[in-house]
Each structure stands twice: as C-alpha cells, then as structure tokens.
Amino acid sequence: MTSRMTQAERRASTRAALLVAGRRLFAERGYDDVAAEEIVTAAGVSRGALYHHFDGKAGLFEAVFVEIEAELVANFPLEELVGGDPFAALRSGVSRFLDLSLQNEVQRIALIDAPAVLGWTRWHQIEADHGLGLIRAGLDAAVAAKQIKDLPTEDLANALLGSLTESALAVARAENREAAHRRAEQVLVALLDGLSTDR
Template sequence: MAVNRAEQRAATRRALLAEGRRRFAADGYHHVVLADVARAAGVTKGAAYHHFDSKAGLFRAVVSEVQHELGERVAAEAERHEDLWEQLRAGCRAFLAAGTDPAVRRILLVDAPTVLGWDEWRTLDEESSARHLAEALDALVAAGTLADQPVEPLARLLSGAMNEAALWIARGGDPRAAEQALDRLLAGLRAPT
C-alpha cells in the first residue's frame, strides 16, 4: 500500500513537471496558470500545491530539471573525445546547440534569470553546465594547453559569452557562425607552443 502511494506521488510529480515544462517552454512563465497545469496533468490543484507550493516552485523544479539535462548533454558530448581541447570545444558547441531547444531558450535563457533572480539562476547554472566548463578549463591549465591563470573568472567570461550566443541562436542567429566565433575565441586562449 505504501509503495503504491509513493509510486502515485512520484507519478503525480512527474506529470506536473512534464506539463509545467511543456507550458513554460511554449507560453512563458507569466502566461502559465498552475491550476491549468494541474488540470492538464490530470491532478487536482491541491496536488500541484502539495508538490510545489506555488507556480514559482514548479518553475524552479522545471528549471533545475532542464539545467541538469543540459549539463548532462554538455558532459556527454565532451566525453566523446579523449583530447582535453576537443572535450572543451565539443562541450561548448553542445551548449550553443541547446539554444535551438525551446525549453532551454525560453525556460533557462529568457525566463529563469528574471523569475528566479540572477543569483539563484547562476547557482543552478554553476551546479550543472558551468561546473563542467570550470573542470575542463582546470584540466587544460594543468596540462599546459591554456596559460596558467585563475580559472574562475575565465569560466564566468566564457559562460556568459556562451549564454548570450545560445540566446542569439535561439532568436534566429546562425549556429554555424556562432560555432566559428566560438572556435576563434577559444583558439585565442591557447598557450603559445
């Protein structure tokens, strides 16, 4: 009996997250009504409030889920390469390509900084894809591929640039042009041989 209730709670949470994600990506945070999400997910408004406390709570959970998935996507693309430099390039390219994903564009790049506030949005970003970027840069500095330098400000500069480029791509910018610009930017960071 307890297992069935736990499974039912988990299924309700998943249904709310899926419907919330769909609506936040399609309509934007400010046009989503929690009661409509609950109804479309086949649960009561009370169940939605039980799981997430508010529309903002549901949005926060959706942002966290999308951030986590993006971090995994970036890491998976990087791990397809053995060379540290190619790992960095592949991870950065995967992040840029995410700008074509409506959930990433609307939820992470447009609404999350405004709805959650810059500090909370940055914290979520640092726990996912930005963490992978800092780790890659640390490894490249340790290998001598990048000049010895503090990694944190470099990671923040690159992260900010890639967030802007991903948003530019999401708004119709040319992904190939962004990749070419990224490659030139990264090449400028390499230590002289």
C-alpha cells in the same frame, strides 16, 4: 509496508505528471501565459497537489528549469572533457551547447523566462551549480595538458560560463537564430583559441 510504497509511488507519479505538464506548457507559451489551473488540469491532479509538491507555479517552474539544466549537463560527459584532448572537447562543447540552445524549451524556459521568473541571482546560481563545475574541470585538464595558458581556472570558468550564457541568450532572442548561432560559435571558438598555448 505495501500501502506506504503505494503512497510513495502515487506521490512520485503526481510530481512527475506536474513536471511533464508544466514543462510542455511553459515551453509552448511561456511562464506568464500559463495559468496554474491549466497545469493541474493537464497533469490530471488537484490544485492542492501543485502547492504540496512545488509550492505553486513558480516552484514548479524552478524544478522544470533545474531538470532542463541537468539534462544539458548530461550532454557533456566529464570523461570527454578531462580525457585525451580536453581542449578539443571544450571547442566542440561550444558548438554542442549552442545547438542545444536552439531547442524551443531550452530557449523559452532556460534562457528567456528563467532569469525573469527566478530573478538573476537564483537563475545564475542554478546555472553555476550545473555548468560551472563541468567547465572548470575541462579547463583544469587543458591547463594540466599544457594546451591552454596557465590562468586561474575558477575565474576563467566564470568568464566562459558568462560568454556561453550571453551568447545563447542572444541566439534565443535573434530574428534569424541560425545566423546568430553561426556568429556566436565563431566568436566563442575564437575566444577559446586565444587561450591556446600554440598561439
């Protein structure tokens, strides 16, 4: 029993070391400029461990991307989106999301490299799995509170996720990211305000 626990702990430690090393290197230089050998050296593990845990560099990259997406979603507590003022939470969430998209690892890994490395279909599926449900819950709460127009929230959530993602991509690729961030926030908040029942 003890030896099995030790083996399980070793596996978890090896996996964690690969995630940390891969995340740092992918954020610093991008997927294409990082060799698998660099990752295993930085993680202090064998090349076989990379293939055992992630089936290679691409599998590790996907796991890193999923980890970042989960952390992004954790910045938007569900109770805030469905609480007393869901529309205000949606509006402030736009600014918070764009702020987070200025982080180097979010830009490089989640917004720039992920669509190319994983392909658009897989990238969009992961984005939808993490962010779409959260957006829809906020929209459902805002409709129930009669703060926004009673539109189909599934379709509306897809439209908002697309707008947020494309805006964040534009910010990530802009020469002046701070200015692009301000413009994107202004446009996205205006889009949300257009849904308000007060207008």
